Amino acid sequence: MNKLIIVGNGFDIHNNLPTKYTDFLIWYLTKCFKNTVENDETFSELIELSYNKIFQGYNCREIKDYKDIAMWLIEEFDFESSGSSPDFISNQIMFKIHVTSKSELFLRLMRHQQERNWVDIEMAYYKLLKECLSLFNISGKETDAEKRLEKINSDFELLKTNLHEYLEIVSKDANVDYNFDFCAESLMDSKIIIDKHHLKNIPDDDFEDLRYIKPKDITILNFNYTGLPYKLSRRRYNHIDIHGSVRHHRSHIIFGFGDEIDSDYLEMEKTNNNDFLTYIKSFGYFNDTNYKKLIDFIDSDSYVVYIWGHSCGLSDRTLLNMIFEHDNCAAIKPYYWQKDANTSNYLEITQNISRHFRNKQKMRNRVVNKEFCAPLGSQS
Numbered sequence: 614m615n616k617l618i619i620v621g622n623g624f625d626i627h628n629n630l631p632t633k634y635t636d637f638l639i640w641y642l643t644k645c646f647k648n649t650v651e652n653d654e655t656f657s658e659l660i661e662l663s664y665n666k667i668f669q670g671y672n673c674r675e676i677k678d679y680k681d682i683a684m685w686l687i688e689e690f691d692f693e694s695s696g697s698s699p700d701f702i703s704n705q706i707m708f709k710i711h712v713t714s715k716s717e718l719f720l721r722l723m724r725h726q727q728e729r730n731w732v733d734i735e736m737a738y739y740k741l742l743k744e745c746l747s748l749f750n751i752s753g754k755e756t757d758a759e760k761r762l763e764k765i766n767s768d769f770e771l772l773k774t775n776l777h778e779y780l781e782i783v784s785k786d787a788n789v790d791y792n793f794d795f796c797a798e799s800l801m802d803s804k805i806i807i808d809k810h811h812l813k814n815i816p817d818d819d820f821e822d823l824r825y826i827k828p829k830d831i832t833i834l835n836f837n838y839t840g841l842p843y844k845l846s847r848r849r850y851n852h853i854d855i856h857g858s859v860r861h862h863r864s865h866i867i868f869g870f871g872d873e874i875d876s877d878y879l880e881m882e883k884t885n886n887n888d889f890l891t892y893i894k895s896f897g898y899f900n901d902t903n904y905k906k907l908i909d910f911i912d913s914d915s916y917v918v919y920i921w922g923h924s925c926g927l928s929d930r931t932l933l934n935m936i937f938e939h940d941n942c943a944a945i946k947p948y949y950w951q952k953d954a955n956t957s958n959y960l961e962i963t964q965n966i967s968r969h970f971r972n973k974q975k976m977r978n979r980v981v982n983k984e985f986c987a988p989l990g991s992q993s
Contacts (some may be wrong), residue, residue: 614815614943615916616828617936618797620835620842623922623950627989628789628841632780634732635687638722640779642683646710650679659719659771660692663711670700670707677703686712692723716768717741717761734772735928739870741765742889743877749884762888769892773868777838781859784839793921794847795992796948797833800825801917805985807978811915811943828917832910834936836923838866853906855932856894867897872930895931907932911939920947922989925965933969937979946981951988959983 625632641659649656649664656662676682685698695713702708714720718741726732745765749758803812803824819827832851833842840858842850857865869892872878881889890896898904910916918936925933925947937945945966949959963980970976987993 614801614811614819614826614828615830615832615910615914616797616801616919617910617916618831618833618842618919618921619923619933619936620833620837620921621923621925622837623924623989624793625784625787625837625839625841625922627922628787628793630787630839630841631783632837632839634722634734635726635730636783637776637779638726638732639680639683639687641775642686643679644775646682647679649710657715659714659716659768661713661715665709665711667700667707667709670702673700673702673707675703676701682710687723687726692720716764716771718765718768718772733926733928734776735868735870736926738765738769738892739872739928742870742881746877746881746884746889749886750880759886759888762886766888766891769869773866776868777859777866780838784841784859787839787841787844789841789844790990792990792992794845796919796921796990797831797845797850798828798848799993800827802826802985805917805944805946805981808943811941829914830910834907836929851906851910853903853910855903855907856897857901865900867894867900868892869894869897870928871895871932872927874930874934875927894929907936911936911941913941915941915943917943918945920945920962920966922948925962925969927968930969933966934971937966937969938972938975942979944981945979946986948987948989948991949983957988959986 622632645656645658645660645662649662690696690712692714695711698710700707700709718738721737721741722732722734725737742765745758745762748754748761800821803826806812815826819829821827830851831848832853833845834853834855835842836856838856838859840854840860842852856867871894873893873895936942947959947962947966949957949962951957966980967973967976
């Protein structure tokens with residue numbers, strides 16, 4: 614029996630990488646303002662940002678560095694309308710900045726961040742695609758929908774380019790908690806497997822104490838871009854970077870949405886407009902052999918899925934449905950965030966996992982109950 618370890622962004626965060634989309638937005642806005650000041654010109658990309666020194670200020674707010682400006686933009690600025698900042702002062706220089714949003718997508722991200730203190734770029738992008746689809750289906754509005762869709766895709770490409778740059782910077786000196794190495798090679802408890810036919814053909818030599826199964830093949834399916842799982846070294850693991858890596862050119866990164874089960878996606882296909890499909894993940898899988906490697910693995914033998922830090926959200930629904938409902942999938946063991954002594958996100962993860970099952974009986978048989986699960990970063 615094999616082990617498939619699904620790695621999501623929670624793994625990178627657990628290992629102290631600042632890879633939340635909020636971290637990326639702070640970095641991006643900091644970069645925007647830095648370019649504006651150091652080049653002494655208006656920065657114009659997803660936002661237009663200009664910087665003007667002033668000779669008289671009123672109740673000036675002290676700014677220590679560029680990041681302070683980014684935090685003000687995220688926490689206080691109303692991106693719905695153009696506007697100027699309050700008076701700022703830094704190193705005895707008083708100034709104002711003027712901000713204009715140039716991107717519907719970026720505006721949506723900032724609004725969500727301000728309202729909920731988190732953001733999902735891929736989900737926000739897909740929701741805008743759905744709005745374009747509704748517009749496309751209104752008689753006489755097809756051209757407006759096409760122009761709007763083209764701009765959204767262009768802005769998404771800019772975000773992808775900047776995200777690649779950011780992740781390349783923050784992942785350079787990263788290290789992995791050694792507990793993940795122990796967990797990766799740990800024995801699998803046969804008690805978590807309800808469908809016993811998966812156990813019939815396992816040789817006796819693959820059992821320890823007649824209960825624990827030695828994994829034959831351990832494959833790490835990495836949904837992240839940082840390449841951090843390659844730091845695991847206790848044994849030779851097989852690695853599949855299903856969405857690419859910052860070790861390669863940004864064109865190899867698959868960044869977008871992957872829910873082809875959704876009814877609106879089927880309607881997008883019917884429009885015969887390929888701009889709806891530009892950042893649908895399945896089309897990125899054709900660019901390399903990673904998807905085939907995954908198919909070969911899940912077809913080869915029964916496997917237990919370990920989930921390390923993947924939220925199992927809808928942006929990867931197509932792929933996760935294939936893995937979870939495959940006849941060779943014996944069990945799904947989610948590792949959860951232990952928020953405090955009495956609170957974890959185990960329930961949330963299992964609810965998210967359930968959305969990837971059409972067959973709910975399979976879901977109930979395969980998701981491992983909390984008694985046999987453990988917090989993320991545990992050794993077993």
